Amino acid sequence: MSTDAVISVQQLRKSYDKLEAVKGIDFQVQAGEVFGILGPNGAGKTSTVEILEGLRPRTGGDAQVLGYDPDRQKQQLKDRIGVCLQATNLPAKIRTQEALDLFASFYSRSVSSETLLKRLQLWDKRAAFYETLSGGQKQRLALALALVNDPQVLFLDEPTTGLDPQIRLEIHGLIEQMKSEGRTVVLTTHYIEEAERLCDRVAIMDEGKIVALGTPRELQQKSRSQSRIQIVTAQALDKAALPQWPDVVDMVLEDDKRSLDVYSSRPARTLFEIMKWLDQQGITLEDVHLKRPTLEDVFVELTGKQLRD
């Protein structure tokens, strides 16, 4: 385990009867890092995270979180980490502030409910019953509960699943805030844009194994998929007159003759050549986009599956 690693996992395995959900995975999470675990349903990400949270025993391998063994030092570990579960609930008639005060009493140290309510924009809802909160407010409360013990490490299990895009953006802002405070965040998700936007490093899991691990940029660069250059011109283009630009794998001219998609293995060089040619031909450029392979492309390439399978 490196000196800065707050989470270390070696050959971790988890079986449920005959089903092997996690098949000997290794990874480390550094202090202050947002580490994403990406994968479709049944990939083994929730099992992995719940082992690290001390909620499930592992079948084999080693795991350490903040120096604690999640199997043998559950209570000490739970006192130091914050957890936002995927499927959870609170009593219908509990008030928002009561929930925070109750959970604060379970820990050896805690942040005041007033501070958390203001920070998570729930102050106006402090006296509201849980049953009257909207989906976004419930999720903000779940995050507030995860922060009630001022944890060093936070586990967020699909924190935006089922929420509308506006609330998802709000939650992303909160996660970025947690990162800026120096907390380590382990985030499981099946939203690509979430992983790309929030995570310093991502582990892609499939069928209980880590199939790729690295920064989102590293993973995108490793992809065999080509980048796509989309250009729109003012004048119509003649397909026969288009030159063979370097590193171009494929070109598609749309029916309007003004929209051209160019697939390239070295997009920067190709783009430069296209610009030069357009200028030489006196063709006016109206719009240009460069699209690199997304994590979703990487995922599909590695697993042959869509992320939401």
Next chain:
Amino acid sequence: MKSYIALIKLDLKLALRLRTVIFFNYLFPMIFFFTIGTFIGAKGDAKAATTVVTMSVTLGILGNGLFGAGIRALQEREMNILRRYKVTPITPTPLLVASMVTGFTIFLPYILVLLTLSHFWYQMPWPHHMLSLVAFISLGLIAFRSIGLIIASVANNMQEGTILVQLLYFPMLFMSGATFPIRGPVFSVISKFIPASYLVKGMQSIMLNGTGFFSAWHDSQELWQAAGALLLTMAVGLTVGGKLFRWEKEEKIKGTAKLWVLAVMLPFAVIGLWQILGK
């Protein structure tokens, strides 16, 4: 300790915010109290008034224990509320203790109101051994809440839990002597194995015979027997309930573990046999 206090305070608040808790703990037994009391002419008849009080208390304890503790714990597990507690450093003990204290705190005022109403409405004399009565009822309440917790522990879902509760609730209501007098040798034998019978017997012994825990042994023997059975139930119930406690609905329990429900009935089986063989 702060988690115990916080859980007890919150459990009390939540209980008082639920109309069903108020209905089943206070109004439902009170309806029986007035209806049956009027029907059997309890006004001015100490024995009939005592029967009505015993029945109302037994109904209340069964509701508070089996539904209040058992079904509520099951609901909290089914709704993933206990799962949220599981990620914190607390153990099941403060949750179980809070459940006991809340049930007791909610029920005690009902007993005092019931006795006061019986005295002024039905002219039932005040029990000679009020402390023994309150202590015995408290013991009964905690014992039946323990049975409720065991049901919550062994039932894998709400449907199973409801079936188990009904299987216990109705025999205890109708074959314990709480609602109808036990007649005939068969029912008399069956009633000796039913936990609620001891609750009824103990209360009647205090209220009708004027026995207290510290009366002469000959007089208080039946009361001690009943108290002993309830005490054992409480001990077995809390131990097994704590041992089999499950935070998540996904953690299924093996079919054989359901036999623990029988363990809680063991004290009554032993005392029932002892009474039958002792005759």
